[in-house]
Amino acid sequence: MNQTITPYITVKGAAKAIDFYKKAFGAIETAARYTEPNGRVGHAEITIGGARLMLSDEHPEIDVLSPQTLGGTPALFHLTVADAAATVARATAEGAAVERAVEEQPYGERSGTIKDPFGHRWMIATHIEDVSKAEVQKRVGDAYRIT
Amino acid sequence: MTNQAVVVSIEVAAEPKRAFEVFTAQIDTWWLRGPKHRFRSPWNGTLIFEPGPSGRLLEQYADGTAFVIGRVVQWTPGERLVMSWRLPSFADAESTEVDVRFEAIDRGTRVSVEHRGWRALRADHPARHGKQGRDYEYMKASLWADSLGALRNHIREPEPAGVWPAPSQRTAP
Numbered sequence: 001m002n003q004t005i006t007p008y009i010t011v012k013g014a015a016k017a018i019d020f021y022k023k024a025f026g027a028i029e030t031a032a033r034y035t036e037p038n039g040r041v042g043h044a045e046i047t048i049g050g051a052r053l054m055l056s057d058e059h060p061e062i063d064v065l066s067p068q069t070l071g072g073t074p075a076l077f078h079l080t081v082a083d084a085a086a087t088v089a090r091a092t093a094e095g096a097a098v099e100r101a102v103e104e105q106p107y108g109e110r111s112g113t114i115k116d117p118f119g120h121r122w123m124i125a126t127h128i129e130d131v132s133k134a135e136v137q138k139r140v141g142d143a144y145r146i147t
Numbered sequence: 148m149t150n151q152a153v154v155v156s157i158e159v160a161a162e163p164k165r166a167f168e169v170f171t172a173q174i175d176t177w178w179l180r181g182p183k184h185r186f187r188s189p190w191n192g193t194l195i196f197e198p199g200p201s202g203r204l205l206e207q208y209a210d211g212t213a214f215v216i217g218r219v220v221q222w223t224p225g226e227r228l229v230m231s232w233r234l235p236s237f238a239d240a241e242s243t244e245v246d247v248r249f250e251a252i253d254r255g256t257r258v259s260v261e262h263r264g265w266r267a268l269r270a271d272h273p274a275r276h277g278k279q280g281r282d283y284e285y286m287k288a289s290l291w292a293d294s295l296g297a298l299r300n301h302i303r304e305p306e307p308a309g310v311w312p313a314p315s316q317r318t319a320p
Contacts, residue, residue, distance in 0.1 A: 030291070
């Protein structure tokens with residue numbers, strides 16, 4: 001087996017979350033879904049832009065908890081799309097909240113950050129130009145040292 | 148969790164009967180092109196789905212030859228299509244099976260592909276591209292995701308910007 005890393009996230013309402021990721025990001029379900037008789041999703045897998053993401057419902061009895069229960073998340077997903085503004089518009093139409101509006105960044109992306117209806121954060125980005133380190137340094141001035 | 152089969156599903160904006168019709172009769176228009184998705188060199192063949200319970204899926208080439216990908220096992224328009232599925236590298240006795248279900252949902256149809264039987268392929272089979280177990284399963288799932296994404300986009304023209312796959316990966320309409 002090759003070594004791979006795949007994010008595995010917890011959401012409150014996995015079936016609804018999968019629908020959201022399909023509508024907002026064009027996700028495709030790429031494995032069998034494991035649903036308990038009571039509707040709780042034990043495991044599901046989706047692919048967004050060629051990258052896999054696994055997810056499940058909360059399982060409080062084994063401390064598998066979602067950002068909504070934990071009160072935040074320390075991670076975000078960087079999603080590259082053809083048109084960041086259009087994807088953000090579609091996500092917000094489906095219930096996501098804009099944290100940082102889409103704008104041009106000094107490193108050659110147009111990007112913004114949203115929080116999806118399940119508390120997970122996404123940076124939605126479109127590559128607009130290749131920028132050298134020297135040029136980025138010029139643009140950010142003293143705010144960062146680019147190495 | 149390791150599955151016995153590759154399972155990929157997608158929702159398309161069409162009634163089950165039409166989704167079935169597009170999946171079969173129009174397969175050449177939406178199935179992605181190029182060596183990653185087409186079956187045999189020189190990668191410019193035309194996919195032809197001969198419909199019906201004794202139908203076949205084949206790729207036909209400009210020189211008049213054809214490669215038979217599979218034969219229909221179950222043909223239930225608007226509901227289910229089961230067929231054998233072979234690649235050019237398969238020996239005569241080797242085959243896998245593709246089971247496609249079309250299920251009505253409120254916005255259209257859920258198209259689910261289950262591709263099974265690949266475990267019978269020996270470890271060094273060229274169709275595996277050196278991959279075993281989950282690695283191979285992920286590779287197949289990714290290819291089917293590409294294909295079903297193309298089907299979804301084909302049915303939903305004009306598609307909204309930014310939806311995967313990127314325009315460069317799509318089949319020309």
